[in-house]
Amino acid sequence: MRFVGIIPARFSSTRFPGKPLAILGGKPVIQRVYEQVAQVLNDVYVATDDDRIYSTVNEFGGNVIMTSPDHKSGTDRVEEAVSKTGMTFDVVINIQGDEPFINKSQIETICKCFDDPQTMIATLGRPFTEKDSINDLENPNSPKIVCDNNGFAMYFSRSVIPYLRNVEKYLWIGNFNFLKHIGLYAYRTNVLSEITKLPQSSLELAESLEQLRWLQNGYKIKVGLTSIETIGIDTPEDLQKAELFLNGMHDDFFM
Numbered sequence: 001m002r003f004v005g006i007i008p009a010r011f012s013s014t015r016f017p018g019k020p021l022a023i024l025g026g027k028p029v030i031q032r033v034y035e036q037v038a039q040v041l042n043d044v045y046v047a048t049d050d051d052r053i054y055s056t057v058n059e060f061g062g063n064v065i066m067t068s069p070d071h072k073s074g075t076d077r078v079e080e081a082v083s084k085t086g087m088t089f090d091v092v093i094n095i096q097g098d099e100p101f102i103n104k105s106q107i108e109t110i111c112k113c114f115d116d117p118q119t120m121i122a123t124l125g126r127p128f129t130e131k132d133s134i135n136d137l138e139n140p141n142s143p144k145i146v147c148d149n150n151g152f153a154m155y156f157s158r159s160v161i162p163y164l165r166n167v168e169k170y171l172w173i174g175n176f177n178f179l180k181h182i183g184l185y186a187y188r189t190n191v192l193s194e195i196t197k198l199p200q201s202s203l204e205l206a207e208s209l210e211q212l213r214w215l216q217n218g219y220k221i222k223v224g225l226t227s228i229e230t231i232g233i234d235t236p237e238d239l240q241k242a243e244l245f246l247n248g249m250h251d252d253f254f255m
Contacts, residue, residue: 001090003111003186004043006081007033008067008074009097011050015235020053020097022239025246029233031060032100040107043089046097047081073210075185079196082189090114093186100242101231102184109224110186119222120191121214123153124182126226128173137173143181143209145223153221156181156209179223182230185211191219 009020009030016022020030027035030046030053037044046057049069057064065084071077078094091114095102106124113122125145128137136142140158148154155161164172172178187195195214203212215221233239 001111001114002043002088003041003091003093004045004082004085004087004089005037005041005093005095005107006078007037007044007046007095007097008077008081009046009048009050009053011048011053016233016239018052019233019239020048021056022233022236024100024233024239024242028056028060029100029239030057030097031062033095033097033102034060034062036100036102036104037093037095037107039104040111041093043085043087045081045085047077049077075192075210076196079192082192089189091186092189092192094184096183096230096232098233099230100233101245103226103228106182106184106226106228106230109226110184113186113222113224114188116222118150118152118220120188120219121195121211122186122222122224123211124184124226125179125223126182126229128178128180130173132173134169134172137178143207145179145181147179147223151223153211153215153223155215156207156211158207158209182226184230195219 011018013019021028045063045065047065047067048054049067054064054066065081067077067080082092110122113119137160143156143158144161145156146154146161167175198213198217201213201216203216
């Protein structure tokens with residue numbers, strides 16, 4: 001199968017404008033993401049609507065595609081970028097442009113999900129462990145997944161799912177294999193084209209989770225497992241932590 005990695009990158013950000021171009025360890029964040037992905041995939045592109053990001057990617061020798069500024073989601077931007085490559089790919093991987101430490105094994109795991117011919121879309125989940133707290137589990141900014149016996153997602157929620165009846169809350173993590181959603185996605189190319197045409201669904205609007213639109217319309221989402229937490233850069237403070245992490249000085253970045 002032929003895989004392509006697409007990294008959507010916007011300059012605008014409410015909490016951190018221009019973060020793809022922020023310097024981390026002497027390189028722009030977007031370059032660090034690109035180089036991580038290029039360790040695994042032969043075909044990698046940045047998809048942007050900003051001239052500054054476009055120029056920066058060109059300067060470090062990366063592939064970059066200019067896309068429309070009117071997209072409502074990164075998924076839509078990825079779909080346009082794939083069509084503009086002029087090439088044929090079996091699977092498209094959507095990599096967040098603010099995760100400079102994305103791990104090689106995570107990309108390999110999501111690729112392996114497509115060994116199953118039933119997989120239409122794939123994503124990752126990280127099991128909660130005893131190192132996690134009940135506050136981590138209840139964090140609405142950290143969606144949870146429940147899967148069927150074949151590893152396909154049944155539901156994603158900002159709430160804790162499932163609810164453990166007759167178990168004290170502080171004991172929940174030790175009594176069930178809760179799964180945290182890691183926001184890395186991959187799609188069969190024809191499926192990506194289909195899902196970008198779907199209207200928002202009632203479950204998506206309720207939870208503000210785009211993947212519920214796909215589930216609600218009958219698409220099967222395979223969930224690969226990883227033990228590695230993602231490190232996203234959402235704020236200038238996150239960038240400072242990432243700099244320390246890069247230098248081996250901040251082991252609790254994941255906390």
